[in-house]
Amino acid sequence: MKNQTAFIFDLDGVIVDTAKFHFLAWQKLANKIGIDFSEKENEQLKGVSRIKSLEKILSWGKKSLSDEEFQRLMDEKNQDYLNHVHQMTKADILPGVEDFLEELKSKNHPIALGSASKNAKTILKCVGLSNTFEAIIDGNKVTKAKPDPEVFLKAARLLNTEPQNCFVFEDSIAGIKAANAGGMTSIGIGNKDTLHEAAFCFNNFNEFDYQFFKTIKTQA
Numbered sequence: 001m002k003n004q005t006a007f008i009f010d011l012d013g014v015i016v017d018t019a020k021f022h023f024l025a026w027q028k029l030a031n032k033i034g035i036d037f038s039e040k041e042n043e044q045l046k047g048v049s050r051i052k053s054l055e056k057i058l059s060w061g062k063k064s065l066s067d068e069e070f071q072r073l074m075d076e077k078n079q080d081y082l083n084h085v086h087q088m089t090k091a092d093i094l095p096g097v098e099d100f101l102e103e104l105k106s107k108n109h110p111i112a113l114g115s116a117s118k119n120a121k122t123i124l125k126c127v128g129l130s131n132t133f134e135a136i137i138d139g140n141k142v143t144k145a146k147p148d149p150e151v152f153l154k155a156a157r158l159l160n161t162e163p164q165n166c167f168v169f170e171d172s173i174a175g176i177k178a179a180n181a182g183g184m185t186s187i188g189i190g191n192k193d194t195l196h197e198a199a200f201c202f203n204n205f206n207e208f209d210y211q212f213f214k215t216i217k218t219q220a
């Protein structure tokens, strides 16, 4: 089992496009407290935990809050975000993802979820993927946020495989750094310039197939 090739998936921005909901919720909150928030700022929050995200937004706006107010704003943002999430269905799974997951399962590859989100299980339930992953490591199970590799190392351990046998799919700079720091092969999903540290990068799951990973293994 230790040498088996395993696949670890980030959630937001890889399996579903919840990044747009995070953007809307953070933008609403930032604007409410007088801080500008555009796509550029949002890019820096991808893969970053909820607490760290609000800390960053406040530092950009040079504002500080009491602990109580900080917590209240985090809760408010999350409620707003969840209102969007609860509208999601299977149709919101990003193109090519389901077929690829099915193929990996049919070939008996271990697959895990490695997400910074504390809402990961809710999202998986909404889109009908609750029983897809052998292991789920989410924001409730880590002490160190991406770019620390903890989330992916824990996933690899649960899959009973070594980091060097793992491919990690990520849409965030922090997540690519985390996968690389963990000694895994990072696959960026998104813009090549933004994710230039990824070992390989694609716009979406329709741009590659299972065979691609066999090629990499053979070259290694």
Ligand code: B16
Binding pocket: 010, 011, 012, 013, 022, 045, 046, 047, 048, 049, 050, 053, 078, 114, 115, 116, 117, 118, 119, 120, 139, 172
């Ligand atoms: P939550 P991922 C990350 O999920 C998101 O990319 C990031 O934007 C978000 O702040 C973080 O989860 C925390 O999410 O507020 O739901 O706990 O991309 O690692 O799946």
Ligand code: MG
Binding pocket: 010, 011, 012, 013, 014, 046, 047, 170, 171, 172, 175
């Ligand atoms: Mg992500």
